[in-house]
Amino acid sequence: MNGKLQASNVCVDYLIARTGERFRALDDVCLQVYEGEFVSLLGPSGCGKTTFLHAIDGLVPITRGEICIDDRKITKPGRDRAMIFQSAALLPWRTVMGNVTYGMELQGIKNGTGQKRAADLIKLVGLEGFEHRFPNELSGGMQQRVNIARALATNPEILLLDEPFASLDAQTREFMQAELLRIWATTHKTAIFVTHNITEAIYLSDRVVVFSARPGRVKSIVAIDLPRPRPLKLKRQVEFLKYEEDIWNILEDEVAKTGMRTRDESSG
Amino acid sequence: MSPHLDLTARTVVQETAPQTGTLWTRFVHSVSARKKILINLSSILLFVLVWEYVGTSGLINPLFVSSPSAIAQSAVEWVKDGSLWNDLYVSGTEFVIGFVLAIAIGIPFGILLGWYRTFNYIFEPFVFALNATPRVALVPLLIIWFGIGIWSKVAIIFLGAFFPLVLNAYSGVRTMDDQLLRAARSFGANDWQVFRTITLPSSVPFVLAGLRVGLGHALVGIVIGELVAATAGIGYEMAIAGATFQTARLFVGILMITSAGVLLTWAIGYIEHRFDAWRPQRT
Numbered sequence: 001m002n003g004k005l006q007a008s009n010v011c012v013d014y015l016i017a018r019t020g021e022r023f024r025a026l027d028d029v030c031l032q033v034y035e036g037e038f039v040s041l042l043g044p045s046g047c048g049k050t051t052f053l054h055a056i057d058g059l060v061p062i063t064r065g066e067i068c069i070d071d072r073k074i075t076k077p078g079r080d081r082a083m084i085f086q087s088a089a090l091l092p093w094r095t096v097m098g099n100v101t102y103g104m105e106l107q108g109i110k111n112g113t114g115q116k117r118a119a120d121l122i123k124l125v126g127l128e129g130f131e132h133r134f135p136n137e138l139s140g141g142m143q144q145r146v147n148i149a150r151a152l153a154t155n156p157e158i159l160l161l162d163e164p165f166a167s168l169d170a171q172t173r174e175f176m177q178a179e180l181l182r183i184w185a186t187t188h189k190t191a192i193f194v195t196h197n198i199t200e201a202i203y204l205s206d207r208v209v210v211f212s213a214r215p216g217r218v219k220s221i222v223a224i225d226l227p228r229p230r231p232l233k234l235k236r237q238v239e240f241l242k243y244e245e246d247i248w249n250i251l252e253d254e255v256a257k258t259g260m261r262t263r264d265e266s267s268g
Numbered sequence: 269m270s271p272h273l274d275l276t277a278r279t280v281v282q283e284t285a286p287q288t289g290t291l292w293t294r295f296v297h298s299v300s301a302r303k304k305i306l307i308n309l310s311s312i313l314l315f316v317l318v319w320e321y322v323g324t325s326g327l328i329n330p331l332f333v334s335s336p337s338a339i340a341q342s343a344v345e346w347v348k349d350g351s352l353w354n355d356l357y358v359s360g361t362e363f364v365i366g367f368v369l370a371i372a373i374g375i376p377f378g379i380l381l382g383w384y385r386t387f388n389y390i391f392e393p394f395v396f397a398l399n400a401t402p403r404v405a406l407v408p409l410l411i412i413w414f415g416i417g418i419w420s421k422v423a424i425i426f427l428g429a430f431f432p433l434v435l436n437a438y439s440g441v442r443t444m445d446d447q448l449l450r451a452a453r454s455f456g457a458n459d460w461q462v463f464r465t466i467t468l469p470s471s472v473p474f475v476l477a478g479l480r481v482g483l484g485h486a487l488v489g490i491v492i493g494e495l496v497a498a499t500a501g502i503g504y505e506m507a508i509a510g511a512t513f514q515t516a517r518l519f520v521g522i523l524m525i526t527s528a529g530v531l532l533t534w535a536i537g538y539i540e541h542r543f544d545a546w547r548p549q550r551t
Contacts, residue, residue: 089451134546
């Protein structure tokens with residue numbers, strides 16, 4: 001059975017303009033993601049997981065290999081995908097409402113339908129009453145809610161989340177994870193979530209894809225067999241902690257590798 | 269005296285201040301606003317009084333400093349002899365035509381310069397060379413081309429305001445937030461949509477800053493142009509007043525140009541405020 005999304009032997013090479021060097025960010029990545037599944041991409045910083053996510057969105061061209069959605073090869077951003085960025089990337093001169101309708105507006109969805117759908121989503125992400133606020137009048141967590149609503153508004157089949165909670169404080173982050181699961185459960189989207197936080201990856205996902213250090217390869221895929229809905233206190237339970245330890249053991253060498261490399265560079 | 273340091277971007281509501289009423293009543297009732305007005309007015313008044321004393325007591329030769337009373341008298345004379353209205357009309361016309369043309373051509377030109385690479389490659393050398401040329405150096409040439417009537421002044425004012433407008437609009441377009449661009453592209457935005465929804469709105473503050481600088485240069489243009497060659501206008505009258513040691517009349521001219529500058533800067537500030545609703549408000 002073919003997945004919703006199929007990545008085969010994906011390589012991405014960057015050219016460093018200053019030195020003319022080629023730099024391999026992703027090496028031979030193969031991955032299947034199934035319809036309605038929540039998959040996390042986990043790895044040490046700089047392992048190419050964000051590059052992979054951007055490649056899925058069509059923002060980064062692929063050097064070799066291919067990524068298919070429903071067996072159609074992707075080459076550029078499309079309506080079947082929507083990205084939730086690490087920085088909320090909201091238009092500062094638009095209100096919450098204006099930002100949530102932004103994606104729809106770019107895709108030519110008529111204003112009336114757009115407003116209606118935006119109002120529903122603002123309610124879903126818990127921002128009712130804040131429709132006419134500007135982004136700088138919102139907290140970081142609220143800005144991320146707008147970011148999520150904006151992506152959901154275009155009604156994509158696959159949600160791509162690029163470390164959306166990385167810049168939030170620890171409590172807001174925990175809370176937003178639970179919120180994300182609630183929103184995801186009501187919308188039944190396929191979700192691909194990039195993070196370097198092991199707990200976050202386990203808590204959210206059906207499967208955790210562990211990336212190796214540079215160049216990024218799929219090192220291991222861990223299926224998370226925990227019942228849903230998942231309360232936040234699940235994170236303190238034994239089965240959960242067992243997953244954490246397993247994944248940490250897989251990651252440890254990789255993190256060490258990146259650490260070794262920096263030490264080599266600084267001494268030589 | 270405490271230093272002017274405010275950390276809060278938002279204004280904290282004070283229990284003692286009225287929570288309702290018009291913006292104006294709230295403004296005059298706020299302690300810091302009343303203090304500001306009081307100190308502003310006092311310092312202006314003190315300055316005028318000291319000036320009057322220095323000018324009339326003979327402490328400094330009135331030929332150099334004149335005095336507020338002499339300036340007021342001179343202004344009344346200028347009105348009475350009937351030439352003031354004509355001078356204002358001539359200078360005003362030059363300014364409006366020159367500045368409006370600079371806005372109408374400069375802003376779109378700057379935007380094109382920032383948006384289209386080829387357009388940029390074609391015009392960039394000329395823009396940078398002309399911008400580096402002191403505009404005063406072109407005045408004799410412009411007088412040969414356009415004569416001593418209003419059109420040489422229009423050209424000087426136009427050139428003064430044109431370059432700040434072009435360069436600011438240009439930087440406004442070039443300084444685009446990559447993250448917003450990436451978000452727009454991710455939603456499948458085409459070039460025109462990126463331009464309309466990101467580039468244009470984010471360049472507004474730059475364009476308005478260009479308007480401020482351009483305004484200053486345009487006012488300089490009026491005076492310089494009319495000082496060199498003219499038949500009427502505020503700057504022309506100032507040239508004559510200067511040559512005949514009518515210090516008070518000279519000051520009337522200076523005050524008129526200053527007032528025009530202050531009023532127009534306020535007007536631009538008002539426009540900026542209209543476009544700035546989304547920014548954190550500072551008081």
